[in-house]
Amino acid sequence: MRVLVTGGAGFIGAHMCRALAARPEVGHITVLDDLSSGDLTNLDGVEATVVTGSILDRDLLTDLVAGATHVIHLAARPSVPRSLADPLASHAVNATGTLHVLEACRASRPHVILASSSSVYGDSSAPRKHEDLPTRPLSPYGAGKLAAEAYALAYAHSYGLPVLPFRFFNVYGPLQSARHAYAAVIPAFVSAALRGEPVPLHGDGLQSRDFTYVDSVTRVLAEAAAHRMTSAKPVNLAFGTLVSLRHLMGVLAEILGRPVEETCLPPRPGDIRHSQASPHLLRELFPDVRPVPLEDGLRTTVAWFERTQVP
Ligand code: NAD
Structure with missing residues (x-):
């Protein structure tokens, strides 16, 4: 496996890289991160090629995806209040940026895992959010994540891209x-x-x-990547x-x-x-x-x- 981790210098991304590095089937890890909220020190001791750049740079993304068998897409502006303060910036990275990632994957079709969010459910009155509930995001962040997962599933349907979107809760x-x-x-x-x-x-x-410890998240993602698992709908990643x-x-x-x-x-x-x-x-x-x-x-x-x- 040659894995590209977008947002790999961030909190979940760095744990993801560590979890991947420990798996025998993983041959090479590349991180693409613009360091807007991530930090290179998070990757101390992890064997990976780190590229500082943005998922909005389409040429860079195309080059990096060409060498990957798997893409774990975690790069985002991950905050509800931040999205309320600047919805366009949030949309640019979380929705348009995801579309760039998917588009870069269209030709070579690596396996793609995507980080969506429980915020897509909004304040649904159902006590437990299950994947078939209607979505009703309350913030631009939630709306951007909903667009991102919808694009991923549309690329699976339209172009046969093997995708698996997960809805993270509070990691x-x-x-x-x-x-x-x-x-x-x-x-x-x-x-x-x-x-x-x-x-x-x-x-x-x-x-x-629904607090989820980060090791559970990376374990699930690593298993899903190793088995190239796909799903016709996003999967909740919380217990x-x-x-x-x-x-x-x-x-x-x-x-x-x-x-x-x-x-x-x-x-x-x-x-x-x-x-x-x-x-x-x-x-x-x-x-x-x-x-x-x-x-x-x-x-x-x-x-x-x-x-x-x-x-
Ligand atoms: P984080 O801020 O630590 O990680 C995000 C990473 O993306 C950072 O390293 C940042 O520098 C990078 N990034 C931002 N814009 C970029 C761009 N244009 N190009 C390249 N890299 C860029 O946040 P996190 O908590 O590790 O979140 C990882 C993913 O999980 C995000 O997609 C987030 O929306 C999602 N998520 C997280 C939680 C949570 O509880 N932490 C919950 C739901 C969803």
Whole structure:
């Protein structure tokens, strides 16, 4: 396997490259990343050819795809609030950029895995989001991801491109950045708590998420790539565990051995109240992949922040 990982210097991308490098069937890894939110140090110790550039550079993309048997497309502007602040920039990378990736793959037809998002479901009243529910994104980010997965499936139908879009839920783990204003909830909480500051809590804290430890994500993606698995619809990549932000704070307090204070902030526009996956299709396709319990994944994440966070 010769794998091109777009967004490979990002949080999930760097874990993906590590997971691929450990597999005997993987011969070569190329990363394409513009380093807009990724960091080369995430790839320290990983044997890969790293190309700094954008998926919006069509010539570069065509060259890189020509040498690949597999493409794992993770590059994106991955944030709901960021997409609300600049929807055109979000669309350019997440929707148009994905179309560029698919177009570059049209002739040589490598196997393509795509990162979509639970945000495509919006605030559907169904308690568990299953793949056949109607989609109703609430943010430009969700709309861009919906366009991306729709294009991928259209390329499969129109050109026979072997594709597998996954809908990630809330992925967390080491390397996830807490540095910018758009940080995801777990890095934002862990980082603040370790500095002894109150965690930034938007809304009443009873909103809930289906947190997925990053190793489960990379394991599923690596298996899917190795077996060139395809699907006629996007597949949820989460295990159906529902954790409120208040519960998350409690688990964090237990791990740290001290109480975690909060700063109450207004609810964020575009945020979904409850986000829980139906994991049935995932379990059917990947029966051997088990979820990592929140306590274990969070402990490893806290340990990473303790090692790397500059006080
Ligand atoms: P990340 O920001 O760490 O990674 C995204 C990477 O894409 C970064 O390295 C960034 O530099 C790169 N990138 C951005 N624009 C680019 C461009 N034009 N050309 C090349 N590279 C570019 O975020 P992440 O959490 O690792 O997300 C990876 C993927 O998973 C994204 O597609 C994201 O939308 C999706 N996703 C993530 C989550 C989550 O909880 N982390 C949830 C749902 C979906």
